[in-house]
Amino acid sequence: MSYLKPQFSHPRLPKNKLGYTLKEYEGTLSTLCAGCGHDSISAAIVRACYELDIEPHLVAKISGIGCSSKTPTYFLGNSHGFNSVHGRMPSVATGANMANKDLVYFGVSGDGDSASIGMGQFVHVIRRNLNMVYVVMNNGCYGLTKGQDSATADLGSKNKSGAINPFQAIDLASLAIELGATFVAQSFSGDKQQLIPLLKAAIRHPGFAFLNVISPCVTFNNNPGSTKSYDYVREHIEATSAKDLVPIKTEIKADFPAGKSAHVEMHDGSEIQLNKLALDWDPENRNSAVNALQKARANDEILTGLLYVNNEWKDLHQTLNTAKTPLNQLMEADLNPGNVALEQINDSFR
Template identity: 55%
Template structure:
């Protein structure tokens, strides 16, 4: 694979964040995706979110699998740790990395095929284990690398570009994630940066499993008038259940707000998340409200976007199984090798 590097020279007066980095410092190589691909908009939102969060790039581990979506990790955070796994196996690789070093920020980027087809089992177990990561699924309802077959998230009412029907019902990743215990579940549209950037920031700050299902149209294979994942369809059928505004302790990040009820939620780092809901009946903290509402939107052919569900308990895999308080490479030798008496006690407990 040929990578096109971006020039290293840049304007000396580019704005810098609190750690002295410019937006260019959060970029990667030049994208080789189709011009107009929604995935590139997601990349731009990730770069903006990390810049605003003032994340040191070396503290981020970006993980991916196989597919057009999984290529995008090459286009941002060029100075971060990264691992491109095999098809559908990104969650298990991320689990191992997270257990070994809990001090990193884990950002996984996957696609609808990588997540809802070959990787569905891995996705499900990462959710139920409350793996501390932000999982972004760039969802276009099609297999772009293999020329446009339906994916498992393609709606039954959505035809392919040749006019053929999908014979199966779609898998709704947000409903699946809520059912399995994800603590932060959101859906966004790649073309709405004002909505997507605050969601990414909030998802990265959440301790536990956070999912953002991003409708990201494939301009080559699934952007025709009969597709429910096209730019025009999502713009015409988008029902925003909430507009998010995240206020960190350091400074405010603004976003457009929708009219309605506002709920202030405190994140585990002390920052405030203000959620403005367009419907007083929708409670994003109640799964028994969220799941039927999402099903109703789907039946009506509408695309629900925004923060769909939030569990304020914020527990992760380390909390559940009681792991070491720091990265394993910082555990001293005497703790790693406690001696034969400790080993004998462990063996005796299993006899």
């Protein structure tokens, strides 16, 4: 069986401002299980990058190990990619970002990859506010090793073998807010109308943007009693808002119902427009965001949407005051200024 996509495409396919069709943003055919939520997330990433007119070769995709970490093969096939080891994606993303800050960075991970073996790396990439989009495809189980509960499996949930999870779940969205992430959102792989604008806003965000996406595992965690199944999520989902990202000088196409609206301006002048459904929630207030998540959890609800955003904190390059020119573009004369400059540096320490 071949996993290569056919080269033929219809000559009248719609194109973005760069002259690219969606085909230029796709990858190889997926080898994941039919119906896997991860494929829907990949499709949303393809659509978001296409609509934002991003050059595919200016994107870097980095992942760890797991079903989720296979997905960079299935989107943006003309982009840079690196499949690292289990739980260590943030270190590789940090190194790449420090060398070339001009790329759009996607870090793709799973609940096992981030909430267990990679928890230490997850914590520190947040506190450094690395400018990247960090997507967790959260299915509550280890799909590659036959469905054991992961650290995000909810207390009392039942896996496919019938075992009840006796442990409290790690809430990655709440944890990210507490640790200082400057953009935190939560969504469902089956809701592309919500997920695509969130991804677009995350790409435009000037710092660490975290998206926790509930992505049901159709093989090992889509059974009655699972809190990560399609049926359970659809029955318990509660959105914070209706939203859209409005790029600079682009007509507003979102159709919002009457209600209280909020506008969050991004660093490049783009704007996230929110029509609040949860009126006691403020997306620019950390305490309000945490309280909204805890309230939803107490009511057995899965709160989705943009939870928190902060455009004021510096990203890692601003904090370290790095060179404006990416390190991979510096020439020998820049890196080796000569003995006179070295003497001046040494004198400054005497």
